[in-house]
Every structure is written in structure tokens, then in C-alpha cells.
Amino acid sequence: METTSGDTSGDIITPYDEAGVADAVRAALADAKTLEIAGRGTLRGLGRPIQTARTLDLSQLAGVTLYEPEELVLSARPGTARAEIEEILAARGQMLAFEPADLGPLMGGAPCAGTLGGMFAANLAGPRRISHGAVRDHALGARAVSGRAEPFKSGGRVVKNVTGYDLPRLLCGSFGTLAVLTEITLKVLPRPPVEASLLVAGLSPARATEAMSAAMGSSCEVSGAAYLPEAVAARMPGIAAGSAVFRLEGVGPSVRARREMLAAVLAPFGACAVIEEEASAALWRAVRDAAPFWGTGERAVWRISTRPTAGPLLAADLARDLGAETYCDWAGGLVWALLPGAASHADAVRAALAPHGGHATLVRAEAAERARVPVFQPEAPTLAALSARVKDSFDPARVLNPGRMHAGV
Incomplete structure (x- = not known):
């Protein structure tokens, strides 16, 4: 296959601009071939395993x-x-x-290696999701090439210019x-x-829920x-069992004042320990990246969103019934669960979630397990349609990416 906008090597196509992407999709359509869309491959294990005729490598775009x-x-x-973007932003x-x-x-890879x-x-937002929203809430615009090989753009570069269909949020x-x-x-x-x-230590799940609701x-x-x-x-040095942890950010005087206010709010739940700047940042990085579950081999990991x-x-139920190791982010709205073996126990996990509402995503598992069970929450018939x-x-x-999210889609 020839292209003026990128390189090809066997079944790997590496475009350098949007025209090259459109050429690759157009060629796939003409040849009745499928494309895996990949960057550096750090999240290749997230979602259903797929088999495609060609790979569209975006690492050079x-x-x-x-x-x-x-x-x-x-x-x-x-x-x-991603590391380049964060470095540019941090400098300002x-x-x-x-x-x-x-x-x-x-997933067994290196940190800060994604794109x-x-x-x-x-759309993987971290702990600040509860105060600042998800990834899609910060999307202003996007350019893309559809599966019809048609380039399109949506949104703008400033909030006041974002008009028309909000396609960036859909793509996210x-x-x-x-x-x-x-x-x-x-x-x-x-x-x-x-x-x-x-930090308030020694809380039962029920008391932790009350403490987080109060905060x-x-x-x-x-x-x-x-x-x-x-x-x-x-698994986290210096953290006592049953700890509820709360982060405050801002200018110094404001953080100090709000720290005193929050300590008063949490007083009925126990004494508060203060975690200062560097240790606090390290703690929330660990919570954000599921660091307690690093190095646990092929054990299945779930990411569950609920009330x-x-x-x-719910985390306590999964620990009791399935032997899972669990913790909660998003003030209890996000449960991370590490199961004791390679089996995902998808039916049991979703049965435990059903009374509360929400969705469960199998973040890590062996390829055979990800092919066997629904990785993403099964959709109701109307939503699936x-x-x-x-x-x-x-x-x-x-x-x-055929079948990456749901079989046949």
C-alpha cells in the first residue's frame, strides 16, 4: 500500500498527518480489512481482545x-x-x-508512557473527578477521521466557539x-x-460512608x-487500616483555614492526622493509578462506578464474598477491586453491583477471560440499539477497533 503521508511496514501503517490517516482508512475499506487503532500500546489490554488485519500506529502523529x-x-x-503535555503545563x-x-x-508497563x-x-479521570469532572468535561474540540474515511472536526479552541453537535464528548x-x-x-x-x-483511621465501611458524605x-x-x-x-506505607482520606487544594491560607474546618466536620469520626504536601501528592497518585495493585500478575482487576x-x-461485599482486595475513590463512587486469581467472576461482581446501580469494567485480565465475559457493562436493549x-x-x-467494547460492535 502506498501513502504520501506516512510509512507502512507489513500490516502496520504509520501516518504522519490527517491525510495519511484518511488514506489508511480508505485503503482498509477498499480491501475489506479491519484496523486496530494504537498509540504506544499502554492500554492495549483494556477492553476486549481484538484481531485485525492491520494496525494503524498513531505514535508518530x-x-x-x-x-x-x-x-x-x-x-x-x-x-x-502525556508526560510531554504535563511537563509543558507544569512549566506554566x-x-x-x-x-x-x-x-x-x-498493565505491566512503564509509568508515564501513555499518549x-x-x-x-x-476517559479515565482520577480522584479530582468529584470536583472538576471527567475527561470529556474538558474537551473543547477534536479533529478525526471516521470509519467512512471522512475527516471532520467538531467544537473549537475556546469555550465560546464550541457550537453544533458535541462530538468530542461522544468520541471521549x-x-x-x-x-x-x-x-x-x-x-x-x-x-x-x-x-x-x-486522614481518619479505623473506620468501618458504614462509618467511612458517613464521614465522606459529611466532608x-x-x-x-x-x-x-x-x-x-x-x-x-x-500495601500503602504509613496508611492505617480503614482510613478515610480527604484532599484540600488551593492557596496556602485557604488550605489552612479549610483544613481546620474539615477537622471539625470529621471530629465525630475520630482524630485527624495531617498528610503534608509531598506525601499527600504521592498518596493521591497511588489512589489514581491503582498502585496498590501493581505487580500482582494476572489477577483480575475491576473498576466499578456506583452511588x-x-x-x-459494595467493596466490603466483594471482599467477603469473592476474597477481593478493594478500595474506594470518588468519595465512594468508584470501587477498585483486585480478585484473588485470574478468573474475573463477572456474574458475581455485577450481581453484587445490581442493587446499587452503576457499571463495572474489567480493567485487567488474561486475554481469554476478556474474550469470554463482557468487559464493559452490558447495555440495556434500547441503549445497545x-x-x-x-x-x-x-x-x-x-x-x-471492531469488537473492542462489545462483541460485534
């Missing part, structure tokens, strides 16, 4: 194309290293406010099954100069709230 710190906006191509005292999770080490495209396609979290991203524009925010955390219902502006039961706390008031009790119609609109020939 990289680079920041726009950064206007005064306007709080950044645009970059999908192959741009700014950040990706949704605090994206870095799951590379959980902007993978981060966006997976679609795992490359709708279109191939060629540029992403995000809203960025100033980085808080000071952070500190408060989140206060005026203390908590930007992170997690619950670390005994098994996970034992915040249900999370700690809607998803199929959306897929038909963008990729009717099922060329892009």
Missing part, C-alpha cells in the same frame, strides 16, 4: 499544535506523550484538572471504535500551589476523598 496559557487551552495530536503552573489515571504500570489519544479514548471514552482522532483540544486550569490531606456536604471544597480498607492499606453512598459497602446506530453513522463497515 504527535506534537502540541496550540498552547495559549492565558486562554487556558491546549491542542495536540493523539500520539503526543497549569494542569489537566481531571487528573487522568496512568494505568500503564497496572493523549489513549487518555482521551479511555469510545476506545477508537467510532473515529480515529487526529487532534484534541482541551481546557486546562491553574495548578493549586498547595495541597494537604486529612463532601461541607463547604470545605474537598478535591479528593478515598477509603482504604485493611488489605489495601497494608457514593454504596461504594464502601442506540449505540449500534451511532456506530453505523461513524463506521458502518466496522473497520475501526
Whole structure:
């Protein structure tokens, strides 16, 4: 296959611009071939395993194309290293406010090795999700090539220019099954100069739920709230069993004042220990990236979203019934669960979740297990039909990452 916009090596196609991406999709359509959309491969194990005729390698479609710190906006191509973007932002005292999770080490890879495209396609927000929203909430615009080989753009580079259909939010979290991203524009925010955390230890799941509800219902502006039961706390040096941890961020005087306010709110639940700047940052990175579960081989890992008031009790049920090691983020609304073996126990996990509502994603498991069970939460028939119609609109020939999210889609 010839292309003027990239290189080919066997069944791996490496475009350098949007025209090259369109050429690759057009050729796949003409040859009735399928494409795996990949960057650096750090999240290749997330989702159902797929077999495709060709790989569209976006690692060379990289680079920041726009950064206007005064306007709080950044645009970059999908192959741009996440570490490069974070370094550029940090130099100007700014950040990706949704605090994206870095799951590379959980998958057995290196930290900070992922790309902007993978981060966006997976929509993996971290602890600050409860105060700043998800990845898609910061998407201003996108350029992409559909499964019809048609380049398109949606949104803009400033909030006031974002008009029309909000396609960037639709593409965010679609795992490359709708279109191939060629540029992403995000809203960025100033980085808080000071952070500190408060910790209350020895809480049962029920008491932890009450403590987190009290903290989140206060005026203390908590930007992170997690619950670390005994098994996970034992994997985190200096953290006592049954600890509820709360993060405060901002300018120094504000953080100090709110720390006193929050200590008063949490007083009925026990004495508060203060975790200062560097230790606090390290703790929340560990919570964000599921660090307690690193180095645990092929043991299955679930990421479960539910009602915040249900999370700690659901985590306790999974620990009791399945022998899982669990912890909660998002003030209880996100449960991470490490199962004792390679089996995913998908039916049991989703049965435990059903009374509370939410969705469970099998983040890590052996390929055979990910092929056997639904990796993503099964959709209700009406929602599945809607998803199929959306897929038909963008990729009717099922060329892009076929079956990555659901079998046959």
C-alpha cells in the first residue's frame, strides 16, 4: 500500500498527518480489512481482545499544535506523550484538572508512557473527578477521521466557539471504535500551589460512608476523598487500616483555614492526622493509578462506578464474598477491586453491583477471560440499539477497533 503521508511496514501503517490517516482508512475499506487503532500500546489490554488485519500506529502523529496559557487551552495530536503535555503545563503552573489515571504500570508497563489519544479514548479521570469532572468535561474540540474515511472536526479552541453537535464528548471514552482522532483540544486550569490531606483511621465501611458524605456536604471544597480498607492499606506505607482520606487544594491560607474546618466536620469520626504536601501528592497518585495493585500478575482487576453512598459497602461485599482486595475513590463512587486469581467472576461482581446501580469494567485480565465475559457493562436493549446506530453513522463497515467494547460492535 502506498501513502504520501506516512510509512507502512507489513500490516502496520504509520501516518504522519490527517491525510495519511484518511488514506489508511480508505485503503482498509477498499480491501475489506479491519484496523486496530494504537498509540504506544499502554492500554492495549483494556477492553476486549481484538484481531485485525492491520494496525494503524498513531505514535508518530504527535506534537502540541496550540498552547495559549492565558486562554487556558491546549491542542495536540493523539500520539503526543502525556508526560510531554504535563511537563509543558507544569512549566506554566497549569494542569489537566481531571487528573487522568496512568494505568500503564497496572498493565505491566512503564509509568508515564501513555499518549493523549489513549487518555482521551479511555476517559479515565482520577480522584479530582468529584470536583472538576471527567475527561470529556474538558474537551473543547477534536479533529478525526471516521470509519467512512471522512475527516471532520467538531467544537473549537475556546469555550465560546464550541457550537453544533458535541462530538468530542461522544468520541471521549469510545476506545477508537467510532473515529480515529487526529487532534484534541482541551481546557486546562491553574495548578493549586498547595495541597494537604486529612486522614481518619479505623473506620468501618458504614462509618467511612458517613464521614465522606459529611466532608463532601461541607463547604470545605474537598478535591479528593478515598477509603482504604485493611488489605489495601497494608500495601500503602504509613496508611492505617480503614482510613478515610480527604484532599484540600488551593492557596496556602485557604488550605489552612479549610483544613481546620474539615477537622471539625470529621471530629465525630475520630482524630485527624495531617498528610503534608509531598506525601499527600504521592498518596493521591497511588489512589489514581491503582498502585496498590501493581505487580500482582494476572489477577483480575475491576473498576466499578456506583452511588457514593454504596461504594464502601459494595467493596466490603466483594471482599467477603469473592476474597477481593478493594478500595474506594470518588468519595465512594468508584470501587477498585483486585480478585484473588485470574478468573474475573463477572456474574458475581455485577450481581453484587445490581442493587446499587452503576457499571463495572474489567480493567485487567488474561486475554481469554476478556474474550469470554463482557468487559464493559452490558447495555440495556434500547441503549445497545442506540449505540449500534451511532456506530453505523461513524463506521458502518466496522473497520475501526471492531469488537473492542462489545462483541460485534
